[in-house]
Amino acid sequence: MNPIENISQQFAAHKYKLTRQREAIVQVLLDNEKEHLSVEEVYMLVKNSYPHLGLATVYRTLELLSELHIVEKMNFGDGVARYDLRDDTHAHMHHHMICHVCGRLEEIKDDWLLDLEKRLEREYGFTVTDHRLDFKGTYGTCKHTGCKRDKEKKAV
Amino acid sequence: MNPIENISQQFAAHKYKLTRQREAIVQVLLDNEKEHLSVEEVYMLVKNSYPHLGLATVYRTLELLSELHIVEKMNFGDGVARYDLRDDTHAHMHHHMICHVCGRLEEIKDDWLLDLEKRLEREYGFTVTDHRLDFKGTYGTCKHTGCKRDKEKKAV
């Protein structure tokens, strides 16, 4: 099943309408799945396919997608919320590697935490339903070279 | 060496003055190390020991403590930044367990990610300098009981 069809069904299952506005927004997310777009960025991009769409609708739709667990609302410390498509083949959120030299952000889709989740259950009686794991560091290729971005964005 | 003395030295090493205001703020953090206080909460608490202290000073001081890696600025999705004391005996940030039934938040001070860090180095040439790991789930004691807090705070 293609992604948009899948999402359409999730909308229907929760009695939400997949309006043209919502579909345009979802399409922007699918077309930019490697990015971690902010509301403003989605707003700018969706204008190409739906010029008249309002900013408030982007806010409301992304909130809705978050509620349906289609996207994850994340905060990377730059002052805006960013929305990350979840993979429907994995129960838990994927992991991130963030290079603080060049700013590159890569994803690890496999769940590397399954052993630790068992350990939490054993040692604390804590059942994991989701998680967030971000690694901060540097890529070997970045260590000694002047990378594109050089900490231009101050954490907020 | 007691904590306040230790922090005092870090200030000195970076040519920052440990003013009475800053010391009062640090003391609030030390006295509430189990909490994850917001700026506003620190502001209210510090008024007990230093009634005239200004809000802007709290903002600036917490930012400074973050820069010195004495605290970690975190966002748990409730709309405010929260500040978490780092343990100077561990190089990397500690982990969290967050119960979405009762809202309880506990810490795991040991670094459970050392093996995964080696794997990142091997497989991606990525050297980890820090990380953030939050587990979301439920404690066994919370599963079937009506806990104190019941999702009263909506994620933001």
Added chain:
DNA sequence: GCTCATATCGTAACGATTACTATTTAAGGG
């Protein structure tokens, strides 16, 4: 005590998000 960089204070400005009101859309029933 004088100088000057550093820090504080109170508040205005900023900007992301939310809340609100009017308007539009579309599903369901006659």
Added chain:
DNA sequence: CCCTTAAATAGTAATCGTTACGATATGAGC
């Protein structure tokens, strides 16, 4: 079809956490 009604959108005002600013205070070194 048309009517009713709930859901969704648009545009914008209000909110609120945070940052920036100008004036004042502090205190280390001379």
